[in-house]
Amino acid sequence: MTWNAEEFRAPDVLPFVRTAQKFMRATAVLQAHAIRAGLRCQIESASFLKRRFEDDLKLLDKLTGSDEFVDAFDVYVNFVQNATSDYANEAGRFASIGAKLASETAGRVRKEAETTIDDMAAATIAT
Template sequence: MKTNAGSSHFALQPLPTATNGQKLLIAAAGLQAHALKAMMRYQVETLSFLKHRCEQNVKMVDDLVTGGDFNDAFDVLNNFLQNATSDYAMEAGKVASISSRLASEIARHVRRQAEATIEDMAASTVA
């Protein structure tokens, strides 16, 4: 029995679906990384805001305890509620800004992936 040590005419070539599947997995991992970064940005912003609000709550309690008059307590609560309303409105603006920025980044990433896929498909069609 004779064996041919040279390359066979029917040598196995990588399947196009395997290559495309690999690219799909890499693209999916990239989108997951973007989603993780987005989630972490939201959490950092949320925790920073909650820290600030908790500090303001402690300050309000201290001001209520040190104030001796009913009018002082009313002023303390009034100031606290005005500041809280303002803080929550500003935080909503920050979250909207983060959301807009993340949507732009994800759209840019998806566009690049689509362009790369189109180029790969064109190259494989020519070859």
Template sequence: MQIHLDRSHFGVSMAESGQRVMLAAASSQARSFKAMMRYQIETLEFLKNRIKQDVRLADDLIAGFEFNDAFDVFSVFVQNATSDYTSEAAKVVALTSTLAPETAKCARRKPKP
């Protein structure tokens, strides 16, 4: 018994499979890049807001002439900062919770023949 292989079909099939693998890898990298950019945008927006608050703190401290004024200004600043960091942590958790199912869905997806 002899087995005959059609080598021309085998080469095309390998090329198509290789192309699908490369497209899947590129798609995965694009999704990863997009997710990282979402994190970067969120982080930069948060830092921009916090830096504005830091500058406002300095302005408010300069404007107050008494110790009680400075203490009140600083207390409000710390309260706001704590609230901001808590809110930002919740945003990051929410962002992560939306990205995780997307990643799992893509990982389970089978390449098309």
């Protein structure tokens, strides 16, 4: 059985049905945008944690893997400095991602608002 898109179109007599369909579509688009944003953040977090855990393993290897005396304090201080820098960079990346997502969302909302205004103007003229 095939679906015919024409069967599901709102009749011209019921303009509120068309508006409801547009609203539902806009809602679905914004939900998809939110899911995409959440997945971007999770991917970034997983990537960051992978890098940090690799650095943790390198620290342990440096502290325990050498037969020679290693200045543990210098190794640890270097590790903490690098970790602090990484966390600061990651916070900046998350702020950048958040700003980009907010900008994209505002653009989508503005586009939907303009479409709604155009539809209202067309309905007013048609009446």
